[in-house]
Amino acid sequence: MQVRFEHVRADYQLGPIRTANVINDISAELPTGTFTAIIGHTGAGKSSLLKLINGLLLPTAGEVHVGGLMINVKGEKQILNQVRKRVGMVFQFPEAQLFAETVEQDIAFGPINFGFTPEQTKQAVRESLDKVGLSADLLERSPFSLSGGQQRRVAIAGIMATSPDVLVLDEPGAGLDPEGRKKILSMLKCWHNEHKATTLLVTHDMDDVATYADNVLVLDHGRVASYQSVRQFFSDEDRLSELAIDMPEPLRVQRRIEQEKGIKLSQVSLTRSELAANLIKEQLL
Amino acid sequence: MNKLILGRYFPGESYLHRLDPRLKLVAALYFIGLLFFVENGQGYIWLFLFTFLLMRLSGVSYSVYFKGIRPLIWLILFAVMLRVMFTGGGTIYFSLGPIMISRFGLLSGFYTFSRFIMIILISTIVTLTTKSIDLTDAIHALVKPLRLMRIPVDDFALMLSISLRFVPNLLDETQKVMDAQRARGVVFGEGNLIEQMKKLVPIVLPLFVSSLKRAEEMADVMEVKGYRSGVKRSSFRQLKWHLRDGVAIICIIILTLGVSFFNNINFVLLFNI
Numbered sequence: 001m002q003v004r005f006e007h008v009r010a011d012y013q014l015g016p017i018r019t020a021n022v023i024n025d026i027s028a029e030l031p032t033g034t035f036t037a038i039i040g041h042t043g044a045g046k047s048s049l050l051k052l053i054n055g056l057l058l059p060t061a062g063e064v065h066v067g068g069l070m071i072n073v074k075g076e077k078q079i080l081n082q083v084r085k086r087v088g089m090v091f092q093f094p095e096a097q098l099f100a101e102t103v104e105q106d107i108a109f110g111p112i113n114f115g116f117t118p119e120q121t122k123q124a125v126r127e128s129l130d131k132v133g134l135s136a137d138l139l140e141r142s143p144f145s146l147s148g149g150q151q152r153r154v155a156i157a158g159i160m161a162t163s164p165d166v167l168v169l170d171e172p173g174a175g176l177d178p179e180g181r182k183k184i185l186s187m188l189k190c191w192h193n194e195h196k197a198t199t200l201l202v203t204h205d206m207d208d209v210a211t212y213a214d215n216v217l218v219l220d221h222g223r224v225a226s227y228q229s230v231r232q233f234f235s236d237e238d239r240l241s242e243l244a245i246d247m248p249e250p251l252r253v254q255r256r257i258e259q260e261k262g263i264k265l266s267q268v269s270l271t272r273s274e275l276a277a278n279l280i281k282e283q284l285l
Numbered sequence: 286m287n288k289l290i291l292g293r294y295f296p297g298e299s300y301l302h303r304l305d306p307r308l309k310l311v312a313a314l315y316f317i318g319l320l321f322f323v324e325n326g327q328g329y330i331w332l333f334l335f336t337f338l339l340m341r342l343s344g345v346s347y348s349v350y351f352k353g354i355r356p357l358i359w360l361i362l363f364a365v366m367l368r369v370m371f372t373g374g375g376t377i378y379f380s381l382g383p384i385m386i387s388r389f390g391l392l393s394g395f396y397t398f399s400r401f402i403m404i405i406l407i408s409t410i411v412t413l414t415t416k417s418i419d420l421t422d423a424i425h426a427l428v429k430p431l432r433l434m435r436i437p438v439d440d441f442a443l444m445l446s447i448s449l450r451f452v453p454n455l456l457d458e459t460q461k462v463m464d465a466q467r468a469r470g471v472v473f474g475e476g477n478l479i480e481q482m483k484k485l486v487p488i489v490l491p492l493f494v495s496s497l498k499r500a501e502e503m504a505d506v507m508e509v510k511g512y513r514s515g516v517k518r519s520s521f522r523q524l525k526w527h528l529r530d531g532v533a534i535i536c537i538i539i540l541t542l543g544v545s546f547f548n549n550i551n552f553v554l555l556f557n558i
Contacts, residue, residue: 056464056467056468077472081472084467084469084470085470087468089465091464091465091468094465096458096461096462096465096491096495097465097466097487098491098494099486099487099488099490099491100487109469109470109487110469110470113469113470113471114470144494159469
């Protein structure tokens with residue numbers, strides 16, 4: 001399912017205080033089945049952009065298209081419901097939304113709300129629990145008795161259970177140990193590949209961007225500062241320093257080697273194995 | 286959730302912002318008390334003028350205040366209707382069984398309305414111009430004498446300031462959890478009462494869990510930093526009395542004199558008739 005922003009603007013109203021143009025005239029098209037990383041500094045509008053996709057934040061101008069559905073300033077309930085059914089949203093620290101008595105009930109919450117039949121729900125719960133790598137004997141446990149990492153997986157399972165066409169992830173690995181983080185992300189990537197779900201990932205980790213995403217969208221003060229493929233993006237060294245964005249670790253190593261040896265590799269390395277392959281090709285290893 | 290104005294702080298540098306919080310608190314209570322001593326329309330208009338002057342001084346636009354009244358307007362109108370319908374006396378314009386609309390009824394309706402509005406406005410003015418931490422300091426200072434009765438005033442003050450301190454966090458968190466559950470297909474504000482109550486569970490429960498967790502962490506941190514209850518402690522923020530606070534007191538005296546003046550006018554007029 002395609003996601004398209006057309007001249008979208010949005011702002012927040014918090015009590016008497018209004019923050020103007022958190023999103024300031026954004027137009028972008030995320031084709032079906034792509035994995036897009038959204039990066040930018042704190043307050044650049046990343047979370048707001050995510051919220052626009054399922055109408056938790058309504059645009060003050062412009063249109064957001066999700067598949068054939070259109071969200072505009074009116075935000076008709078009927079449409080919002082349909083959009084939310086198609087969009088799965090993993091918030092920051094999603095374990096904070098767990099509430100039910102058992103893991104099973106918690107995962108089933110979304111599917112039931114979106115009108116799954118009891119059988120469909122049961123099946124969806126089991127499948128998604130399996131997907132996130134938890135065993136079925138946790139189903140009867142209370143979600144609050146689980147470890148932090150397990151809670152996060154249960155929360156994510158609760159979102160996958162509705163098998164969304166668009167998956168929106170707001171720093172799904174935040175606060176986990178490196179191992180747990182890697183597992184969660186590769187599991188999400190795996191799910192993305194299987195379901196051909198259009199995926200958006202907000203992250204601060206450039207290694208994650210390089211490893212998992214196809215495209216990268218850089219936000220700056222509510223505007224799109226750059227939107228291109230990951231490889232192109234990281235090739236342009238000047239632009240990177242202009243936007244004050246780090247390089248992924250393998251690329252940094254590559255640049256260092258290039259500097260020391262006074263050579264230029266033909267391709268940028270996004271992962272360690274790519275770096276190794278490139279170095280072997282240039283007969284430096 | 287975001288529409289509630291009463292109880293919010295609006296950062297600013299106005300005269301009202303800089304007044305001593307103890308004074309503001311006592312003055313607001315005094316003003317509310319004063320409302321019940323007003324006996325005629327002129328008195329209410331006098332107080333209204335004063336209230337509008339304060340609103341102007343606070344540097345917050347009038348529309349913010351009126352937005353603050355809006356959620357309570359039905360409650361106020363309900364109370365006013367009761368007053369109007371069940372108060373007799375003076376010329377009677379309309380009557381049906383026990384219900385009547387009389388001159389006195391309309392007047393006392395107007396008085397009730399004015400009292401409600403001004404109570405809301407005055408308390409909004411205080412909270413909009415006073416940081417919650419200053420407000421707790423003020424309360425703390427005012428109830429300090431209770432210490433003599435062996436009431437642990439300091440502990441209560443600390444509890445109050447901690448709970449006020451976390452209100453914005455709790456509101457933020459509520460918003461987040463609501464968003465998360467909305468994304469999972471909950472539609473708030475639909476269905477009958479029982480259905481709506483059921484929809485609160487997925488919000489309230491996570492909030493309880495996170496609040497308890499935070500309380501525990503906070504208690505640990507305080508203990509690590511050496512907090513012990515029942516120990517005499519000094520305060521980082523010292524409340525000081527300034528000239529402007531004296532000026533404010535004079536204004537309040539003038540206000541009071543005005544009220545009694547208008548009350549007496551009425552008395553004199555009645556006397557002449």
